[in-house]
Amino acid sequence: MELEITIRKRASAFAAEVAALVKQSIAEQVARAVGASKPATRPAKATGARVARAKPYSPKGRKLRLPPHCIAPNCTKPYVGGSKRSFTCDQHFKASKVEKRKWLAAWRETKVKG
Numbered sequence: 001m002e003l004e005i006t007i008r009k010r011a012s013a014f015a016a017e018v019a020a021l022v023k024q025s026i027a028e029q030v031a032r033a034v035g036a037s038k039p040a041t042r043p044a045k046a047t048g049a050r051v052a053r054a055k056p057y058s059p060k061g062r063k064l065r066l067p068p069h070c071i072a073p074n075c076t077k078p079y080v081g082g083s084k085r086s087f088t089c090d091q092h093f094k095a096s097k098v099e100k101r102k103w104l105a106a107w108r109e110t111k112v113k114g
């Protein structure tokens with residue numbers, strides 16, 4: 001009988017402990033969820049709007065930037081015909097489409113950097 005009683009006592013104590021732990025963990029999770037969601041959403045929206053406003057697309061900076069000369073590497077001849085002929089001189093206009101595309105891609109990269 002005594003053993004049964006001690007077991008029951010311990011079992012009830014254990015149950016109470018588990019219940020307390022569960023309550024605590026739930027409270028922590030709720031606090032974390034509430035605490036994490038509030039600062040994460042509000043400043044993110046605010047900074048996003050600020051960033052969008054900080055970089056206005058000014059018409060002054062919208063210059064059409066063209067290559068200074070033929071886009072072929074190590075060629076300083078002026079190009080003929082502009083974009084119609086991929087900004088190549090008479091000599092390099094005969095180059096293959098693949099090569100011209102490569103040159104154009106290289107030119108675009110320098111455009112982004114500068």
Ligand SMILES: [Zn+2]
Pocket residue numbers: 070071072075076077088089090091092
């Ligand atoms: Zn050329």
